[in-house]
Amino acid sequence: MHRILELYSGIGGMHCAWKESQLDGEVVLAVDINTVANEVYTHNFPETCLSNRNIQSFTSKEIEKLNVNTVLMSPPCQPFTRNGKYLDVNDPRTDSFTYLIQLLCELNNIEYILMENVKGFECSTVRNLFIDSLKACGFSYQEFLLCPTKVGVPNSRLRYYCIARRSVSEWHFKRKEDIITSLPCDYGLPNMLEEILQKEVPDKYLLNEKMLKRANVLDICYKHSRRSCCFTKSYTHYLDGTGSVYTNSNEDHVEKCYKVANTFDVGSEKFIELFKELKLRFFTPYEVLRLMSFPQNYEFPENITMKQCYRLLGNSVNVKVIGELLKILFD
Structure with a gap:
């Protein structure tokens, strides 16, 4: 039975x-400094020990x-994104991770690691430090x-992942020097969005007139769509590049609207x-949870605001992708 340390645990995507993955094991400790995320985590995993503590305060012992x-x-x-100004190792937000990288060789009991980050991390100095430490x-x-x-999954969320293990003699997976961009199994076409849609959605999710002024920048999805854009923590606050919106209308109707709109x-x-x-309308937090493959019984506490829900989801991970990588890691 594996014993897991979940760092930067957020709302528990790794736990989910x-x-x-249905692997045998338990999360012994989750660690995060975001108090709102910790409240959501505890709501869904009340049995798991959660520490609201800076990772740099942990010793190897x-x-x-x-x-x-x-x-x-x-x-x-953020240190590896455009909005974060690509500060890389010079960004203070990398300090806890570089601390872990330095600590790694003292942690003789650690046999398996899975790390997720944004696309762009693979070109960073911090990535090089991490890989060098894994090798050492x-x-x-x-x-x-x-x-x-x-x-x-009908959602775009391109991310960097690294899986690592010490017991390589038993690893059936054939690793490559290059970054891999697909998994061994063929999962077929993504599902349709209608599978994750809520039946009754309150009017508060409708785009208001101020938002509709910028309808030309929207990415519109339909119930038969097999895609949606990546949802960021700014979803509903900004329109351009923060996630898709939904309509019950069909594509032909929307196309006609745009043709007429071009005359105004x-x-x-x-x-x-x-x-x-x-x-x-915007996708609801419930629908975004489903698009990020969180289980049906996962929920936000009632006191968490809609804005907080979207911010937490924008910082979270896709459960399905990580679940598949865990199966490879422990194969």
């Missing part, structure tokens, strides 16, 4: 992925006393760039009235 053999983690991604500590590893669409000034009263017909 472990359960999804403390971690060894936990008697864990597996580390699952998703360190802060006797780990065999494999890097991936994977999107949930590769595992049948963008953002004009007639332009807005035209798009009102489509009843465009």
